[in-house]
Amino acid sequence: MGNAPPPDEPLLNADPINLMRGWPSKSLLPANLICNAANQALADPTTAATGLLYGPDPGYQPCRSAIAAWLTSFYLPKNPISSERICITGGASQNLGSLLSVYTDPSYTRNIWIVAPAYMLAFRVFEDAGFAGKMRAVPEDEEGIDLSYLHEELKKSKDMDKENGQEVPRYKLNRPWAKIYKHIIYCVPTFANPSSRTMSLAHRTELVKMARAHDALIISDDVYDFLQWPADLQEGQSLKTMKTAHLPRLVDIDRELDGNAGDGFGNTCSNGSFSKIVGPGVRVGWVEGTEKFAYGVSQCGTTASGGAPSQLTSTYITLLLTSGALTNHIQFILRPAYALRYRILLEAITTHLVPLGFSLPQPNRKVVGGYFVWLSLPPKMSAAELTQRCREEENVIVAPGTIFEVPGDREGRLGFDGHVRLCFAWEEEINLARGVRGMARVAGAMLEELSRGGGSAPGFGDGREMVMNEFK
Numbered sequence: 025m026g027n028a029p030p031p032d033e034p035l036l037n038a039d040p041i042n043l044m045r046g047w048p049s050k051s052l053l054p055a056n057l058i059c060n061a062a063n064q065a066l067a068d069p070t071t072a073a074t075g076l077l078y079g080p081d082p083g084y085q086p087c088r089s090a091i092a093a094w095l096t097s098f099y100l101p102k103n104p105i106s107s108e109r110i111c112i113t114g115g116a117s118q119n120l121g122s123l124l125s126v127y128t129d130p131s132y133t134r135n136i137w138i139v140a141p142a143y144m145l146a147f148r149v150f151e152d153a154g155f156a157g158k159m160r161a162v163p164e165d166e167e168g169i170d171l172s173y174l175h176e177e178l179k180k181s182k183d184m185d186k187e188n189g190q191e192v193p194r195y196k197l198n199r200p201w202a203k204i205y206k207h208i209i210y211c212v213p214t215f216a217n218p219s220s221r222t223m224s225l226a227h228r229t230e231l232v233k234m235a236r237a238h239d240a241l242i243i244s245d246d247v248y249d250f251l252q253w254p255a256d257l258q259e260g261q262s263l264k265t266m267k268t269a270h271l272p273r274l275v276d277i278d279r280e281l282d283g284n285a286g287d288g289f290g291n292t293c294s295n296g297s298f299s300k301i302v303g304p305g306v307r308v309g310w311v312e313g314t315e316k317f318a319y320g321v322s323q324c325g326t327t328a329s330g331g332a333p334s335q336l337t338s339t340y341i342t343l344l345l346t347s348g349a350l351t352n353h354i355q356f357i358l359r360p361a362y363a364l365r366y367r368i369l370l371e372a373i374t375t376h377l378v379p380l381g382f383s384l385p386q387p388n389r390k391v392v393g394g395y396f397v398w399l400s401l402p403p404k405m406s407a408a409e410l411t412q413r414c415r416e417e418e419n420v421i422v423a424p425g426t427i428f429e430v431p432g433d434r435e436g437r438l439g440f441d442g443h444v445r446l447c448f449a450w451e452e453e454i455n456l457a458r459g460v461r462g463m464a465r466v467a468g469a470m471l472e473e474l475s476r477g478g479g480s481a482p483g484f485g486d487g488r489e490m491v492m493n494e495f496k
Protein backbone atom coordinates (compact mmCIF):
# COMPACT_ATOMS: atom_id res chain seq x y z
CA MET A 25 0.00 0.00 0.00
CA GLY A 26 3.06 2.27 0.20
CA ASN A 27 2.17 5.61 1.77
CA ALA A 28 -1.48 5.49 0.79
CA PRO A 29 -3.79 6.73 3.53
CA PRO A 30 -5.70 4.02 5.40
CA PRO A 31 -9.24 3.29 4.21
CA ASP A 32 -11.74 5.79 5.49
CA GLU A 33 -14.79 3.62 5.96
CA PRO A 34 -15.73 2.45 9.45
CA LEU A 35 -14.07 -0.85 10.34
CA LEU A 36 -17.08 -2.37 12.02
CA ASN A 37 -15.93 -5.96 11.89
CA ALA A 38 -12.41 -5.33 13.17
CA ASP A 39 -11.36 -4.81 16.78
CA PRO A 40 -12.55 -1.42 18.01
CA ILE A 41 -10.14 1.48 17.95
CA ASN A 42 -9.88 2.21 21.64
CA LEU A 43 -9.00 5.82 22.33
CA MET A 44 -10.38 5.55 25.85
CA ARG A 45 -8.03 3.03 27.42
CA GLY A 46 -5.32 4.80 29.45
CA TRP A 47 -2.80 1.98 29.27
CA PRO A 48 0.77 1.97 27.97
CA SER A 49 1.28 0.70 24.44
CA LYS A 50 1.75 -3.07 24.29
CA SER A 51 4.53 -2.63 21.73
CA LEU A 52 6.50 -0.36 24.08
CA LEU A 53 6.52 -2.57 27.17
CA PRO A 54 10.16 -3.21 28.16
CA ALA A 55 9.73 -6.98 28.56
CA ASN A 56 13.36 -7.69 27.60
CA LEU A 57 14.71 -5.24 30.19
CA ILE A 58 12.48 -6.72 32.88
CA CYS A 59 13.49 -10.23 31.84
CA ASN A 60 17.19 -9.34 32.26
CA ALA A 61 16.57 -7.67 35.59
CA ALA A 62 14.45 -10.58 36.84
CA ASN A 63 17.11 -13.11 35.81
CA GLN A 64 19.82 -11.12 37.51
CA ALA A 65 17.79 -10.63 40.70
CA LEU A 66 16.68 -14.25 40.99
CA ALA A 67 20.09 -15.67 40.09
CA ASP A 68 21.61 -13.95 43.09
CA PRO A 69 20.68 -15.97 46.20
CA THR A 70 20.72 -12.97 48.53
CA THR A 71 18.55 -10.79 46.29
CA ALA A 72 16.25 -13.70 45.50
CA ALA A 73 15.67 -14.49 49.17
CA THR A 74 15.16 -10.84 50.03
CA GLY A 75 12.72 -10.42 47.15
CA LEU A 76 10.75 -13.54 47.94
CA LEU A 77 10.39 -13.00 51.69
CA TYR A 78 8.49 -10.30 53.62
CA GLY A 79 10.17 -6.96 53.25
CA PRO A 80 10.66 -3.96 55.54
CA ASP A 81 7.61 -1.71 55.92
CA PRO A 82 8.98 1.25 53.91
CA GLY A 83 10.15 -1.09 51.15
CA TYR A 84 13.28 -2.70 49.75
CA GLN A 85 16.06 -0.31 50.83
CA PRO A 86 18.12 -0.47 47.60
CA CYS A 87 14.96 0.42 45.68
CA ARG A 88 14.24 3.40 47.96
CA SER A 89 17.82 4.62 47.43
CA ALA A 90 17.68 4.08 43.67
CA ILE A 91 14.35 5.95 43.36
CA ALA A 92 15.66 8.81 45.52
CA ALA A 93 18.76 9.21 43.30
CA TRP A 94 16.73 8.91 40.08
CA LEU A 95 14.18 11.50 41.22
CA THR A 96 16.98 13.83 42.34
CA SER A 97 18.54 13.72 38.89
CA PHE A 98 15.20 14.42 37.19
CA TYR A 99 13.67 17.08 39.43
CA LEU A 100 16.94 18.70 40.53
CA PRO A 101 15.68 19.88 43.94
CA LYS A 102 17.91 22.22 45.97
CA ASN A 103 19.01 19.30 48.16
CA PRO A 104 19.23 15.64 47.17
CA ILE A 105 16.21 13.50 48.01
CA SER A 106 17.02 11.10 50.84
CA SER A 107 15.83 7.50 50.69
CA GLU A 108 13.97 8.13 53.97
CA ARG A 109 11.63 10.41 52.05
CA ILE A 110 10.57 7.46 49.88
CA CYS A 111 8.20 4.64 50.74
CA ILE A 112 7.66 1.85 48.21
CA THR A 113 4.04 1.26 47.23
CA GLY A 114 2.01 -1.11 45.09
CA GLY A 115 1.33 1.73 42.64
CA ALA A 116 -0.51 5.01 42.91
CA SER A 117 -3.97 3.49 43.36
CA GLN A 118 -2.98 1.12 46.14
CA ASN A 119 -1.10 3.89 47.86
CA LEU A 120 -4.04 6.28 47.68
CA GLY A 121 -5.92 3.80 49.88
CA SER A 122 -2.98 3.58 52.31
CA LEU A 123 -2.69 7.37 52.54
CA LEU A 124 -6.36 7.71 53.37
CA SER A 125 -6.26 4.97 55.96
CA VAL A 126 -3.29 6.53 57.78
CA TYR A 127 -3.92 10.26 57.36
CA THR A 128 -7.70 10.72 57.32
CA ASP A 129 -10.70 10.02 59.50
CA PRO A 130 -14.09 10.49 57.84
CA SER A 131 -15.51 11.99 61.04
CA TYR A 132 -12.81 14.66 61.20
CA THR A 133 -11.41 15.09 57.69
CA ARG A 134 -14.06 17.33 56.26
CA ASN A 135 -13.74 17.00 52.51
CA ILE A 136 -11.75 15.54 49.68
CA TRP A 137 -11.20 18.44 47.28
CA ILE A 138 -10.71 17.04 43.81
CA VAL A 139 -9.49 19.09 40.88
CA ALA A 140 -12.07 18.38 38.18
CA PRO A 141 -12.33 16.93 35.59
CA ALA A 142 -10.71 14.18 37.62
CA TYR A 143 -9.20 10.71 37.32
CA MET A 144 -12.40 8.72 37.72
CA LEU A 145 -11.01 5.54 39.28
CA ALA A 146 -9.90 7.52 42.34
CA PHE A 147 -13.53 8.16 43.32
CA ARG A 148 -14.15 4.66 44.58
CA VAL A 149 -10.96 4.71 46.64
CA PHE A 150 -12.29 7.84 48.39
CA GLU A 151 -15.72 6.23 48.85
CA ASP A 152 -14.20 3.08 50.29
CA ALA A 153 -12.34 5.20 52.84
CA GLY A 154 -15.64 6.67 54.07
CA PHE A 155 -15.82 9.82 51.96
CA ALA A 156 -18.95 9.15 49.89
CA GLY A 157 -20.86 12.43 49.89
CA LYS A 158 -17.79 14.36 51.03
CA MET A 159 -16.02 14.65 47.70
CA ARG A 160 -16.06 18.18 46.32
CA ALA A 161 -14.97 19.27 42.86
CA VAL A 162 -12.62 22.21 42.41
CA PRO A 163 -12.71 23.56 38.86
CA GLU A 164 -9.55 23.31 36.84
CA ASP A 165 -8.74 26.56 35.06
CA GLU A 166 -6.12 27.44 32.48
CA GLU A 167 -3.50 27.59 35.26
CA GLY A 168 -4.48 24.17 36.54
CA ILE A 169 -6.75 24.98 39.48
CA ASP A 170 -9.25 27.68 40.36
CA LEU A 171 -7.58 28.83 43.57
CA SER A 172 -10.10 31.49 44.50
CA TYR A 173 -12.90 28.92 44.40
CA LEU A 174 -10.94 26.57 46.63
CA HIS A 175 -9.98 29.37 48.99
CA GLU A 176 -13.61 30.48 49.42
CA GLU A 177 -14.78 26.96 50.08
CA LEU A 178 -12.02 26.22 52.59
CA LYS A 179 -12.85 29.45 54.37
CA LYS A 180 -16.51 28.45 54.63
CA SER A 181 -15.40 25.20 56.17
CA LYS A 182 -13.28 27.03 58.76
CA ASP A 183 -16.21 29.30 59.61
CA MET A 184 -18.35 26.22 60.21
CA ASP A 185 -15.79 25.00 62.74
CA LYS A 186 -15.96 28.33 64.53
CA GLU A 187 -19.74 28.04 64.77
CA ASN A 188 -20.08 24.37 65.60
CA GLY A 189 -16.82 23.63 67.37
CA GLN A 190 -14.21 21.19 66.14
CA GLU A 191 -15.02 17.54 65.69
CA VAL A 192 -12.46 15.03 66.85
CA PRO A 193 -11.30 11.93 64.97
CA ARG A 194 -13.67 9.14 65.96
CA TYR A 195 -12.55 6.15 63.94
CA LYS A 196 -8.77 6.40 64.04
CA LEU A 197 -6.58 5.91 67.08
CA ASN A 198 -4.02 8.52 68.01
CA ARG A 199 -0.89 6.98 66.47
CA PRO A 200 2.56 8.42 67.11
CA TRP A 201 3.52 7.96 63.42
CA ALA A 202 0.43 9.61 61.94
CA LYS A 203 -1.73 12.68 62.02
CA ILE A 204 -5.25 13.28 60.78
CA TYR A 205 -5.55 16.13 58.29
CA LYS A 206 -8.59 18.36 58.15
CA HIS A 207 -8.79 18.29 54.35
CA ILE A 208 -7.42 16.34 51.42
CA ILE A 209 -6.71 18.00 48.08
CA TYR A 210 -6.29 15.55 45.22
CA CYS A 211 -4.80 16.61 41.90
CA VAL A 212 -2.70 15.56 38.90
CA PRO A 213 -0.77 18.79 38.33
CA THR A 214 1.37 17.72 35.37
CA PHE A 215 -0.22 16.42 32.14
CA ALA A 216 -3.40 15.73 34.05
CA ASN A 217 -5.65 12.79 33.56
CA PRO A 218 -8.03 13.54 31.85
CA SER A 219 -7.43 17.14 30.78
CA SER A 220 -3.66 16.98 30.04
CA ARG A 221 -3.41 20.46 31.58
CA THR A 222 -0.37 21.43 33.64
CA MET A 223 -0.62 23.60 36.75
CA SER A 224 1.48 26.77 36.59
CA LEU A 225 4.35 27.35 39.02
CA ALA A 226 2.55 30.29 40.62
CA HIS A 227 -0.55 28.19 41.26
CA ARG A 228 1.54 25.34 42.63
CA THR A 229 3.14 27.68 45.16
CA GLU A 230 -0.18 29.23 46.17
CA LEU A 231 -1.77 25.82 46.51
CA VAL A 232 0.92 24.66 48.92
CA LYS A 233 0.45 27.83 51.00
CA MET A 234 -3.30 27.27 51.04
CA ALA A 235 -2.88 23.68 52.15
CA ARG A 236 -0.68 24.82 55.01
CA ALA A 237 -3.19 27.47 56.10
CA HIS A 238 -6.05 24.95 56.20
CA ASP A 239 -4.39 21.82 57.56
CA ALA A 240 -4.80 20.07 54.22
CA LEU A 241 -2.79 17.25 52.70
CA ILE A 242 -2.23 17.57 48.97
CA ILE A 243 -2.06 14.17 47.30
CA SER A 244 -0.42 14.83 43.99
CA ASP A 245 -0.51 12.00 41.46
CA ASP A 246 2.73 12.63 39.60
CA VAL A 247 2.49 9.62 37.35
CA TYR A 248 3.03 11.28 33.95
CA ASP A 249 5.90 13.69 34.71
CA PHE A 250 8.63 11.71 32.92
CA LEU A 251 6.69 11.65 29.65
CA GLN A 252 7.30 15.19 28.42
CA TRP A 253 8.33 16.78 25.11
CA PRO A 254 8.26 20.18 23.41
CA ALA A 255 4.80 21.08 22.09
CA ASP A 256 6.22 22.16 18.75
CA LEU A 257 8.37 19.07 18.15
CA GLN A 258 8.55 18.49 14.40
CA GLU A 259 8.80 15.23 12.49
CA GLY A 260 12.32 13.82 12.57
CA GLN A 261 13.51 16.27 15.23
CA SER A 262 15.31 14.51 18.04
CA LEU A 263 14.44 14.83 21.70
CA LYS A 264 17.84 15.80 23.05
CA THR A 265 16.50 18.40 25.41
CA MET A 266 14.20 18.14 28.37
CA LYS A 267 15.94 15.38 30.25
CA THR A 268 14.94 17.08 33.48
CA ALA A 269 11.51 18.05 34.75
CA HIS A 270 10.14 21.32 33.38
CA LEU A 271 8.46 22.22 36.68
CA PRO A 272 9.03 21.35 40.34
CA ARG A 273 6.50 19.05 41.95
CA LEU A 274 4.21 20.30 44.69
CA VAL A 275 6.21 18.16 47.12
CA ASP A 276 9.43 19.95 46.09
CA ILE A 277 7.80 23.31 46.70
CA ASP A 278 6.49 22.20 50.10
CA ARG A 279 9.98 21.05 51.00
CA GLU A 280 11.73 24.23 49.90
CA LEU A 281 9.24 26.93 50.88
CA ASP A 282 9.64 28.45 54.36
CA GLY A 283 6.84 28.46 56.88
CA ASN A 284 5.59 24.89 57.14
CA ALA A 285 3.41 23.66 60.01
CA GLY A 286 6.43 22.50 62.02
CA ASP A 287 4.97 19.12 62.97
CA GLY A 288 7.27 17.34 60.52
CA PHE A 289 4.56 15.81 58.32
CA GLY A 290 4.41 18.51 55.66
CA ASN A 291 1.32 19.23 53.58
CA THR A 292 2.13 17.50 50.31
CA CYS A 293 3.01 14.08 49.05
CA SER A 294 3.96 12.92 45.59
CA ASN A 295 2.23 9.71 44.54
CA GLY A 296 4.49 8.15 41.92
CA SER A 297 4.19 5.02 39.81
CA PHE A 298 6.07 2.85 37.34
CA SER A 299 2.79 1.90 35.64
CA LYS A 300 3.07 4.39 32.80
CA ILE A 301 6.81 4.12 32.21
CA VAL A 302 7.48 0.41 32.84
CA GLY A 303 4.14 -1.42 32.94
CA PRO A 304 1.22 -1.47 35.38
CA GLY A 305 1.66 -5.20 35.93
CA VAL A 306 4.83 -4.62 37.95
CA ARG A 307 2.60 -2.90 40.54
CA VAL A 308 5.42 -0.81 41.93
CA GLY A 309 5.22 2.83 42.84
CA TRP A 310 6.55 5.14 45.49
CA VAL A 311 5.33 7.95 47.63
CA GLU A 312 7.55 10.86 48.57
CA GLY A 313 6.92 13.18 51.49
CA THR A 314 8.82 14.31 54.55
CA GLU A 315 10.74 11.52 56.28
CA LYS A 316 8.14 11.46 59.04
CA PHE A 317 5.32 11.33 56.49
CA ALA A 318 6.91 8.50 54.48
CA TYR A 319 7.45 6.48 57.65
CA GLY A 320 3.81 7.07 58.61
CA VAL A 321 2.53 5.62 55.31
CA SER A 322 4.71 2.58 55.84
CA GLN A 323 2.92 1.95 59.14
CA CYS A 324 -0.44 1.39 57.44
CA GLY A 325 -1.83 -1.84 58.96
CA THR A 326 -1.76 -3.82 55.72
CA THR A 327 1.88 -2.89 55.12
CA ALA A 328 2.96 -3.52 58.71
CA SER A 329 1.43 -6.98 58.40
CA GLY A 330 2.70 -8.03 54.95
CA GLY A 331 5.68 -5.76 54.50
CA ALA A 332 5.90 -3.26 51.67
CA PRO A 333 3.89 -4.25 48.61
CA SER A 334 5.59 -5.53 45.45
CA GLN A 335 8.74 -6.67 47.22
CA LEU A 336 9.91 -8.99 44.43
CA THR A 337 9.26 -6.59 41.55
CA SER A 338 11.00 -3.86 43.57
CA THR A 339 14.22 -5.82 43.15
CA TYR A 340 13.75 -5.71 39.34
CA ILE A 341 12.96 -2.00 39.38
CA THR A 342 16.11 -1.38 41.42
CA LEU A 343 18.24 -2.97 38.71
CA LEU A 344 16.42 -1.07 35.96
CA LEU A 345 17.22 2.16 37.78
CA THR A 346 20.79 1.54 38.89
CA SER A 347 21.85 0.25 35.45
CA GLY A 348 20.39 3.32 33.72
CA ALA A 349 18.21 1.00 31.61
CA LEU A 350 14.97 2.71 32.60
CA THR A 351 16.31 6.21 32.04
CA ASN A 352 17.43 5.16 28.55
CA HIS A 353 14.12 3.44 27.85
CA ILE A 354 12.22 6.61 28.76
CA GLN A 355 14.59 8.89 26.87
CA PHE A 356 15.16 6.88 23.70
CA ILE A 357 12.02 4.76 23.37
CA LEU A 358 9.03 6.12 25.27
CA ARG A 359 9.36 9.87 24.84
CA PRO A 360 10.01 9.77 21.08
CA ALA A 361 7.27 7.17 20.53
CA TYR A 362 4.63 8.97 22.59
CA ALA A 363 5.66 12.35 21.18
CA LEU A 364 5.10 10.95 17.68
CA ARG A 365 1.71 9.51 18.60
CA TYR A 366 0.75 12.81 20.19
CA ARG A 367 1.76 14.68 17.03
CA ILE A 368 -0.20 12.30 14.78
CA LEU A 369 -3.28 12.61 16.97
CA LEU A 370 -3.03 16.37 17.15
CA GLU A 371 -2.61 16.72 13.40
CA ALA A 372 -5.72 14.61 12.86
CA ILE A 373 -7.63 16.70 15.41
CA THR A 374 -6.49 19.92 13.79
CA THR A 375 -7.46 18.68 10.32
CA HIS A 376 -10.75 16.94 11.06
CA LEU A 377 -12.21 18.16 14.36
CA VAL A 378 -11.09 21.76 14.90
CA PRO A 379 -12.92 22.90 11.72
CA LEU A 380 -16.09 21.41 13.23
CA GLY A 381 -15.73 23.54 16.36
CA PHE A 382 -13.71 21.26 18.68
CA SER A 383 -10.96 22.91 20.76
CA LEU A 384 -8.09 22.02 23.10
CA PRO A 385 -7.13 23.50 26.49
CA GLN A 386 -3.92 25.49 27.13
CA PRO A 387 -3.21 26.00 23.40
CA ASN A 388 -0.06 28.04 23.96
CA ARG A 389 1.98 25.86 26.28
CA LYS A 390 5.52 24.96 25.38
CA VAL A 391 5.78 21.54 27.00
CA VAL A 392 3.25 18.75 26.59
CA GLY A 393 3.17 15.11 27.57
CA GLY A 394 1.36 12.36 29.42
CA TYR A 395 -1.14 10.07 27.74
CA PHE A 396 -4.19 12.21 26.96
CA VAL A 397 -5.79 14.94 24.93
CA TRP A 398 -8.93 16.68 26.21
CA LEU A 399 -11.32 18.17 23.71
CA SER A 400 -14.13 20.66 24.14
CA LEU A 401 -17.02 19.87 21.81
CA PRO A 402 -18.88 22.33 19.62
CA PRO A 403 -21.76 24.10 21.42
CA LYS A 404 -24.79 21.90 22.21
CA MET A 405 -23.04 18.66 21.26
CA SER A 406 -23.35 15.98 23.94
CA ALA A 407 -20.33 13.79 24.69
CA ALA A 408 -22.60 10.98 25.85
CA GLU A 409 -24.29 10.90 22.43
CA LEU A 410 -21.10 11.45 20.46
CA THR A 411 -19.23 8.66 22.22
CA GLN A 412 -22.10 6.17 22.00
CA ARG A 413 -22.54 6.86 18.29
CA CYS A 414 -18.79 6.60 17.70
CA ARG A 415 -18.93 3.17 19.29
CA GLU A 416 -21.95 2.01 17.31
CA GLU A 417 -21.38 3.68 13.95
CA GLU A 418 -17.57 3.74 13.72
CA ASN A 419 -16.28 1.11 16.16
CA VAL A 420 -14.27 3.82 17.89
CA ILE A 421 -14.25 4.02 21.69
CA VAL A 422 -13.86 7.45 23.27
CA ALA A 423 -14.26 8.52 26.89
CA PRO A 424 -17.10 11.01 27.49
CA GLY A 425 -16.29 13.88 29.84
CA THR A 426 -19.13 12.88 32.17
CA ILE A 427 -17.14 10.02 33.68
CA PHE A 428 -14.60 12.50 35.03
CA GLU A 429 -17.20 14.43 37.04
CA VAL A 430 -16.88 14.19 40.80
CA PRO A 431 -19.81 12.15 42.18
CA GLY A 432 -22.22 14.43 44.02
CA ASP A 433 -20.66 17.60 42.58
CA ARG A 434 -21.50 17.75 38.89
CA GLU A 435 -23.33 21.03 38.49
CA GLY A 436 -22.48 23.97 36.23
CA ARG A 437 -18.78 24.35 35.56
CA LEU A 438 -18.25 20.96 37.12
CA GLY A 439 -20.25 19.00 34.54
CA PHE A 440 -18.30 17.76 31.52
CA ASP A 441 -20.81 16.53 28.93
CA GLY A 442 -19.25 19.08 26.58
CA HIS A 443 -15.88 17.25 26.53
CA VAL A 444 -14.19 14.01 25.58
CA ARG A 445 -10.82 12.48 26.43
CA LEU A 446 -8.64 10.74 23.87
CA CYS A 447 -5.66 8.58 24.83
CA PHE A 448 -2.79 8.40 22.35
CA ALA A 449 -0.73 5.85 24.27
CA TRP A 450 -2.64 2.59 23.85
CA GLU A 451 -3.46 2.43 20.14
CA GLU A 452 -0.79 2.04 17.49
CA GLU A 453 -0.03 5.06 15.31
CA ILE A 454 -2.07 3.90 12.34
CA ASN A 455 -5.27 3.82 14.37
CA LEU A 456 -5.00 7.29 15.89
CA ALA A 457 -5.88 9.31 12.77
CA ARG A 458 -8.32 6.63 11.69
CA GLY A 459 -10.16 6.94 15.00
CA VAL A 460 -10.30 10.72 14.75
CA ARG A 461 -11.66 10.54 11.21
CA GLY A 462 -14.41 8.24 12.48
CA MET A 463 -15.21 10.70 15.26
CA ALA A 464 -15.33 13.53 12.72
CA ARG A 465 -17.87 11.67 10.57
CA VAL A 466 -20.17 11.19 13.56
CA ALA A 467 -19.65 14.75 14.79
CA GLY A 468 -20.35 16.12 11.30
CA ALA A 469 -23.65 14.20 11.16
CA MET A 470 -24.59 15.41 14.64
CA LEU A 471 -23.89 19.03 13.67
CA GLU A 472 -26.16 18.67 10.66
CA GLU A 473 -28.91 17.28 12.86
CA LEU A 474 -28.40 20.12 15.34
CA SER A 475 -28.55 22.71 12.55
CA ARG A 476 -31.89 21.23 11.47
CA GLY A 477 -33.17 21.94 14.96
CA GLY A 478 -32.66 18.48 16.42
CA GLY A 479 -31.30 18.23 19.94
CA SER A 480 -29.44 15.44 21.59
CA ALA A 481 -31.50 12.31 21.02
CA PRO A 482 -32.99 10.86 24.21
CA GLY A 483 -31.67 7.64 25.65
CA PHE A 484 -27.96 8.38 25.68
CA GLY A 485 -27.83 8.75 29.45
CA ASP A 486 -24.61 10.31 30.63
CA GLY A 487 -22.25 7.79 29.10
CA ARG A 488 -20.98 6.46 32.42
CA GLU A 489 -22.56 3.05 32.15
CA MET A 490 -21.15 2.33 28.71
CA VAL A 491 -17.70 3.30 29.87
CA MET A 492 -17.75 1.29 33.05
CA ASN A 493 -18.73 -1.75 30.96
CA GLU A 494 -15.76 -1.14 28.68
CA PHE A 495 -13.41 -1.18 31.65
CA LYS A 496 -14.50 -4.63 32.80
Ligand SMILES: Cc1ncc(COP(=O)(O)O)c(C=O)c1O
Pocket residue numbers: 046114115116117118143212217245247296297298299304309
Ligand atom coordinates in the same frame (compact mmCIF):
# COMPACT_ATOMS: atom_id res chain seq x y z
C1 LIG B 1 -3.78 10.13 37.66
C2 LIG B 1 -3.61 8.68 37.82
N1 LIG B 1 -3.37 8.18 39.03
C3 LIG B 1 -3.21 6.87 39.23
C4 LIG B 1 -3.29 5.97 38.17
C5 LIG B 1 -3.12 4.51 38.46
O1 LIG B 1 -1.80 4.27 38.78
P1 LIG B 1 -1.29 2.85 39.28
O2 LIG B 1 -1.30 1.93 38.10
O3 LIG B 1 0.08 3.13 39.77
O4 LIG B 1 -2.20 2.38 40.35
C6 LIG B 1 -3.54 6.45 36.90
C7 LIG B 1 -3.69 5.51 35.77
O5 LIG B 1 -4.38 5.76 34.82
C8 LIG B 1 -3.70 7.83 36.72
O6 LIG B 1 -3.94 8.35 35.51
